[in-house]
Amino acid sequence: MSKIKARKALVIAFFLFSPFFLFSQGQVTYYEHIRPILEKNCIACHRVGEAAPFSLETYEDVQRRASFIQMVTETRYMPPWFADPEFRHFRNERILTEAEIQTIAAWVKGGAKKGKEPKDLAIAAPVTYPKPDLVIPMNKPFTTPGNGTEQFRLFVMPSNTQEELYVKGIDFRPGNLKIAHHARLMVDTTHVFRPDDGALVSDTVLPTTNLDVMLASYFWYGWVPGNFPTLYPDGIAKKLPRNADILLNMHYSPTTTPETDQSKVLLYVTKEKPRRPVKTFILDEGWISNQPFYIPPNEVVTFYMRSPLVPADLSLINVLPHMHLLGKSFRSFAITPEGDVINLIKIDDWNFNWQMTYQFDQLVKLPKGSVVYAEAVYDNTTNNPRNPFFPPRPATTGWGTFNEMMNLIFEYIDYEEGDENLNLYQALKEK
Numbered sequence: 001m002s003k004i005k006a007r008k009a010l011v012i013a014f015f016l017f018s019p020f021f022l023f024s025q026g027q028v029t030y031y032e033h034i035r036p037i038l039e040k041n042c043i044a045c046h047r048v049g050e051a052a053p054f055s056l057e058t059y060e061d062v063q064r065r066a067s068f069i070q071m072v073t074e075t076r077y078m079p080p081w082f083a084d085p086e087f088r089h090f091r092n093e094r095i096l097t098e099a100e101i102q103t104i105a106a107w108v109k110g111g112a113k114k115g116k117e118p119k120d121l122a123i124a125a126p127v128t129y130p131k132p133d134l135v136i137p138m139n140k141p142f143t144t145p146g147n148g149t150e151q152f153r154l155f156v157m158p159s160n161t162q163e164e165l166y167v168k169g170i171d172f173r174p175g176n177l178k179i180a181h182h183a184r185l186m187v188d189t190t191h192v193f194r195p196d197d198g199a200l201v202s203d204t205v206l207p208t209t210n211l212d213v214m215l216a217s218y219f220w221y222g223w224v225p226g227n228f229p230t231l232y233p234d235g236i237a238k239k240l241p242r243n244a245d246i247l248l249n250m251h252y253s254p255t256t257t258p259e260t261d262q263s264k265v266l267l268y269v270t271k272e273k274p275r276r277p278v279k280t281f282i283l284d285e286g287w288i289s290n291q292p293f294y295i296p297p298n299e300v301v302t303f304y305m306r307s308p309l310v311p312a313d314l315s316l317i318n319v320l321p322h323m324h325l326l327g328k329s330f331r332s333f334a335i336t337p338e339g340d341v342i343n344l345i346k347i348d349d350w351n352f353n354w355q356m357t358y359q360f361d362q363l364v365k366l367p368k369g370s371v372v373y374a375e376a377v378y379d380n381t382t383n384n385p386r387n388p389f390f391p392p393r394p395a396t397t398g399w400g401t402f403n404e405m406m407n408l409i410f411e412y413i414d415y416e417e418g419d420e421n422l423n424l425y426q427a428l429k430e431k
């Protein structure tokens with residue numbers, strides 16, 4: 001029996017032998033059945049002040065959009081999640097079960113009933129953030145041209161710090177959620193990019209790891225809607241060199257009227273020098289084994305990467321694959337010196353709009369001598385609905401969306417006994 005058929009049979013069985021039968025009688029209610037699903041899977045983003053375009057916090061919010069919600073859940077457009085859970089689970093994973101999708105559909109068919117508001121309805125409060133220790137805004141507000149083009153901009157945000165900082169947590173707060181699409185933060189200590197503040201990325205010479213200007217960090221933090229800050233536990237932190245500039249590579253969505261933004265970076269800092277500094281391990285196009293990284297028009301091409309031997313035991317914290325609009329799928333795994341395979345991430349249907357950082361459930365130990373492999377498929381044909389050019393044009397390495405990238409980025413700490421059971425993630429709860 002195929003997987004889909006098996007799934008269907010399971011759904012039918014559910015209907016006959018479970019509360020789903022009741023659901024078809026219009027017994028599904030918002031308070032009893034729907035609210036918990038939304039709470040777990042939607043409201044973190046769909047709440048006032050967060051990145052999604054509307055709130056789903058109240059019955060009225062949800063009822064008004066009931067059939068829309070049915071549609072986006074049935075098509076699995078929402079919640080946004082792209083990594084194959086059969087390959088590896090992640091801590092920030094949000095996936096609706098088939099049963100949850102059916103429950104939402106049954107609720108809508110039954111008239112989107114409110115049900116009885118429980119007396120002790122505990123709507124999970126939004127996570128409260130402590131006061132950040134340092135707020136670094138863009139130098140000045142930026143206004144988009146409002147001519148329907150997307151904007152890739154570079155902003156240089158001087159930290160003006162006298163000493164090296166030990167950063168326990170990074171938060172990126174867009175100034176204008178209407179246009180903030182995604183952001184990549186890098187760190188530069190040379191200050192050579194200062195004249196490019198506000199420039200189009202395509203007009204600047206943004207460095208790659210193998211150019212003359214070595215960035216202090218080629219990838220410091222990535223933000224997409226729904227990325228929430230976490231604080232590392234004591235002894236673990238990222239370093240920010242003294243007087244460094246934070247480079248903000250900002251992608252703004254197109255709008256037809258000008259919009260203004262002044263985003264900021266919020267830092268949570270500790271005085272304690274980290275015993276275990278958080279480091280970054282990046283594979284970029286230079287590590288592709290079937291060079292050149294060139295994608296001819298009307299072709300589907302696969303590129304393969306192979307890392308050097310991992311020099312010491314590492315504990316991987318998270319992984320972020322990066323491609324642009326021609327990207328189709330991405331897969332990465334490691335092979336240990338003993339020949340064991342460690343699955344890292346698999347995305348079958350790449351979506352440029354969601355450049356997520358995937359947080360490993362548990363730290364992943366990468367033993368010394370392992371090799372990390374990655375393979376990425378790019379579709380430069382007219383079958384790719386995201387292809388920016390009709391007819392297709394050749395694409396090669398570049399920061400603009402019309403060129404391509406193949407990056408694989410990991411954050412890690414050096415391995416210590418017991419890391420497999422270390423919980424790195426504390427929500428920011430303390431006031």
Ligand code: HEC
Nearest residue numbers: 041042045051052053068069072073078079080094225226
């Ligand atoms: C990680 C953050 C995030 C989560 C979690 C999330 N959404 Fe969204 N949602 C967004 C953003 C951002 C948009 C606007 C961009 C878009 O449409 O892709 C959106 C758009 C939508 C839309 C409008 C789609 C359209 O075509 O305009 C609906 C409806 C929706 N979400 C419902 C849900 C529901 C229901 C859930 C939970 C089952 C959910 N979302 C979970 C961030 C999120």
